[in-house]
Amino acid sequence: QKEVExxxxxxxxxxxxxxxxxxxxSNSAFQYFxxxxxxxxxxxxxxxxxxxxxNKEDGRFTAQVDKSSKYISLFIRDSQPSDSATYLCAMRDxxxxxxxxxxxxxxxxxxxx
Amino acid sequence: xxxxxxxxxxxxxxxxxxxxxQCAQDMNHNSMYWYRQDPGMGLRLIYYSASEGTxxxxxxxxxxxxxxxxxxxxxxxxxxAAPSQTxxxxxxxxxxxxxxxxxxxxxxxxxxxxL
Numbered sequence: 105q106k107e108v109e110x111x112x113x114x115x116x117x118x119x120x121x122x123x124x125x126x127x128x129x130s131n132s133a134f135q136y137f138x139x140x141x142x143x144x145x146x147x148x149x150x151x152x153x154x155x156x157x158x159n160k161e162d163g164r165f166t167a168q169v170d171k172s173s174k175y176i177s178l179f180i181r182d183s184q185p186s187d188s189a190t191y192l193c194a195m196r197d198x199x200x201x202x203x204x205x206x207x208x209x210x211x212x213x214x215x216x217x
Numbered sequence: 218x219x220x221x222x223x224x225x226x227x228x229x230x231x232x233x234x235x236x237x238x239q240c241a242q243d244m245n246h247n248s249m250y251w252y253r254q255d256p257g258m259g260l261r262l263i264y265y266s267a268s269e270g271t272x273x274x275x276x277x278x279x280x281x282x283x284x285x286x287x288x289x290x291x292x293x294x295x296x297x298a299a300p301s302q303t304x305x306x307x308x309x310x311x312x313x314x315x316x317x318x319x320x321x322x323x324x325x326x327x328x329x330x331x332l
Contacts, residue, residue, distance in 0.1 A: 108259075150320050205262070210259055
């Protein structure tokens with residue numbers, strides 16, 4: 105079983121819809137959670153990060169963490185065609201001198217007009 | 218700032234050939250990483266360098282070697298390429314700024330095909 109599970113999709117939604125992307129994890133040592141966005145044939149870029157349970161909002165994006173359930177979510181409100189990309193969750197524990205991340209496989213999102 | 222740059226962008230190798238993937242960052246970051254990305258497998262860490270002069274194995278190091286040439290540059294070498302090493306390779310760098318906040322910045326990737 106992988107440490108981080110993520111539905112690969114693809115997920116297709118109409119413009120303006122609310123999108124929910126999710127990951128589950130098994131390692132209770134994970135304390136720092138991130139969402140990366142990756143456009144086709146590009147490198148991933150950080151979208152949001154959080155290190156506590158609860159919600160964190162940034163514009164149309166909300167990251168939610170439930171450590172008791174080992175479950176994280178990313179919500180996208182008023183989705184736009186420019187949001188079409190692969191979304192990767194990533195997480196790490198707080199040990200070590202480097203930021204070793206464990207990634208989910210990514211969910212491909214398509215927002216249609 | 219160019220951020221993280223990788224060369225080459227695309228490479229075709231025959232089984233058994235060797236090559237070096239180059240990575241450089243201009244953000245003065247201490248830590249650098251090499252990942253491979255395969256369909257259905259996500260990003261997997263091959264090797265990382267927490268600081269200049271140190272390197273450590275990640276999740277999938279077999280068949281690879283790395284060199285942290287200086288603070289800016291971190292290269293990945295395939296000594297004898299195998300078809301199983303066909304993948305997209307990403308380099309990343311990071312620096313802990315405050316507390317536990319540390320963002321990894323990724324390069325554009327190198328697409329490698331081993332025939």
